Amino acid sequence: MPVQQIAFLVWLLFAIIIAAVFGIIGWRSRQKVDVSPARVNRFRILLLVILLVLSVIFWAYTLPKVPYPTEARQPDMVVFVTGKQFNFGIATHPMPTEKEWEEVVNFGEPVVLPRNKLIEFRVTSLDVNHGFSLYDPDHLLIGQVQAMPGYMNRLRYRFTKPGEYTVLCLEYCGNGHHRMRGAFTVQ
Numbered sequence: 001m002p003v004q005q006i007a008f009l010v011w012l013l014f015a016i017i018i019a020a021v022f023g024i025i026g027w028r029s030r031q032k033v034d035v036s037p038a039r040v041n042r043f044r045i046l047l048l049v050i051l052l053v054l055s056v057i058f059w060a061y062t063l064p065k066v067p068y069p070t071e072a073r074q075p076d077m078v079v080f081v082t083g084k085q086f087n088f089g090i091a092t093h094p095m096p097t098e099k100e101w102e103e104v105v106n107f108g109e110p111v112v113l114p115r116n117k118l119i120e121f122r123v124t125s126l127d128v129n130h131g132f133s134l135y136d137p138d139h140l141l142i143g144q145v146q147a148m149p150g151y152m153n154r155l156r157y158r159f160t161k162p163g164e165y166t167v168l169c170l171e172y173c174g175n176g177h178h179r180m181r182g183a184f185t186v187q
């Protein structure tokens with residue numbers, strides 16, 4: 001099953017559960033019930049303990065997976081990305097200035113990136129906020145970072161699949177947003 005379909009089914013499951021909880025509470029609030037404050041407090045403490053235990057399990061499982069321990073590593077290659085309505089300039093030479101930007105977008109050599117190397121994308125924008133989103137050759141979203149004017153945001157990725165990668169904008173940036181895209185190849 002494609003990963004998008006799994007994500008949709010997981011979302012649907014949680015949406016149904018949340019809607020059901022709201023529905024049940026809404027339905028039950030019609031009936032008058034006598035509650036003892038002591039019982040309610042005991043139940044609250046029980047819920048708090050359950051939540052704490054679940055949180056500790058969640059942190060113990062997820063904290064070792066955060067990328068910070070590899071932060072000190074130097075990337076094998078740096079790719080500069082500049083968003084501008086309505087295109088992405090992608091270049092392996094240093095960040096294009098506003099003057100060079102049209103050149104990078106329209107006449108730049110197609111960017112070819114190596115496989116199994118740590119690539120660092122340095123992403124910025126020349127006008128408004130854009131969403132730099134990477135799609136692999138099977139059109140799966142594999143990573144994204146904001147392209148913001150005045151900021152340089154970084155996204156690190158190690159490509160294992162060769163082929164044509166597409167960059168789409170996932171932040172509404174104006175009336176040409178839907179056609180804003182970029183591309184590069186992984187060999």
Ligand SMILES: [Cu+2]
Binds near residue numbers: 130169180
């Ligand atoms: Cu956009």
